[in-house]
Amino acid sequence: MLRLDPLVLALLLPAVLLAVTVHEYAHALVADRLGDPTARQLGRLSLNPLVHLDVLGTLFFVLFGFGWARPVPVNPRNFADPRQGMLQVALAGPLANVTVAFAVGLLIRAPGVIDGLWLALASMLVRINLVLAIFNLIPIPPLDGSRILTSLLPVDRAQAYARIQPYGTVLLLLLLYTGVVGQVISPAIRWLYAISTGSFSL
Numbered sequence: 001m002l003r004l005d006p007l008v009l010a011l012l013l014p015a016v017l018l019a020v021t022v023h024e025y026a027h028a029l030v031a032d033r034l035g036d037p038t039a040r041q042l043g044r045l046s047l048n049p050l051v052h053l054d055v056l057g058t059l060f061f062v063l064f065g066f067g068w069a070r071p072v073p074v075n076p077r078n079f080a081d082p083r084q085g086m087l088q089v090a091l092a093g094p095l096a097n098v099t100v101a102f103a104v105g106l107l108i109r110a111p112g113v114i115d116g117l118w119l120a121l122a123s124m125l126v127r128i129n130l131v132l133a134i135f136n137l138i139p140i141p142p143l144d145g146s147r148i149l150t151s152l153l154p155v156d157r158a159q160a161y162a163r164i165q166p167y168g169t170v171l172l173l174l175l176l177y178t179g180v181v182g183q184v185i186s187p188a189i190r191w192l193y194a195i196s197t198g199s200f201s202l
Contacts, residue, residue, distance in 0.1 A: 009062070011121050015128040016061045017049040019097055020069035023132055024052040026096035027072040031089045036078035044072050061128070064176060068135075071142055087151035090144040097133035098192070101126045105196030123197070130192050134185045140175075141168030 025047055028039035039045050044052070057068035072089075079085025104125045107113050114122055139145035141164065150158045164171070175181045193199070 011117075011124045012062060012128070015121065015124040016058060017053075018125060019100070019128045019132045020057075021047055021049040021052050022096045022100055022129070023093040023136070024069050024072050026092040027074070027089055030092040031072065031074045031085075034079050034085045034088065036075050036085070038075045038078070039072045042073060060176070068132075068143070083151045086147055090147035090151065093144055094133040094136050097129040097136075101129040101133070101192065102196045104129075105198075108197045108199075126193060126196055127189070130189045130196075131185075134188050134192070135181070138172070138181065138185070140172050141165040143168075143172070 024044065028045040031038065032040050032045055046052075052069045052072075054068055054070045057070075060068070074086070074089055076082035076086050104122050108119065108122050108126070136144040137148070139149040146161075146165075146168065150161060153161060172181075
């Protein structure tokens with residue numbers, strides 16, 4: 001049975017809650033600003049973490065360091081340009097997480113501003129936000145990366161790519177289980193962590 005350090009868990013859970021809330025709220029906010037009220041009508045244009053949590057995704061964060069939240073529902077037909085609208089909505093989540101990571105990183109860099117457990121929590125916040133951002137850029141459905149790629153591909157190729165959608169979750173879980181995901185995204189996470197905090201130690 002996996003044993004988790006209570007202190008690590010106490011730092012991890014609020015970091016995960018903040019990261020997934022910011023991520024999904026950014027999706028909902030951009031979609032709403034672009035003319036799609038779906039998320040707002042369903043109560044997802046909210047900073048309440050409970051409306052965004054996915055139980056399995058949160059469990060994966062705790063056990064494996066990678067996870068996800070409940071996807072924000074979006075109706076691209078409400079956008080003036082559906083493909084550009086979906087591109088902006090998909091990018092909003094990862095960009096919001098990177099913004100939070102760099103903002104908290106500034107606090108870590110500032111001498112004497114935070115220390116002790118606050119420093120440990122800040123470090124965890126940076127790490128989790130970067131993990132969520134980079135993980136979601138993987139171009140496998142239902143992650144944001146798949147929406148970004150679909151928006152950038154020519155229409156015929158986007159339609160062909162969309163055929164893998166029913167198998168996306170299984171493929172993603174397989175890549176997580178085999179450790180491929182960690183090998184692919186860990187260098188980017190370490191690089192951004194070093195830039196944002198001034199430290200190469202995660």
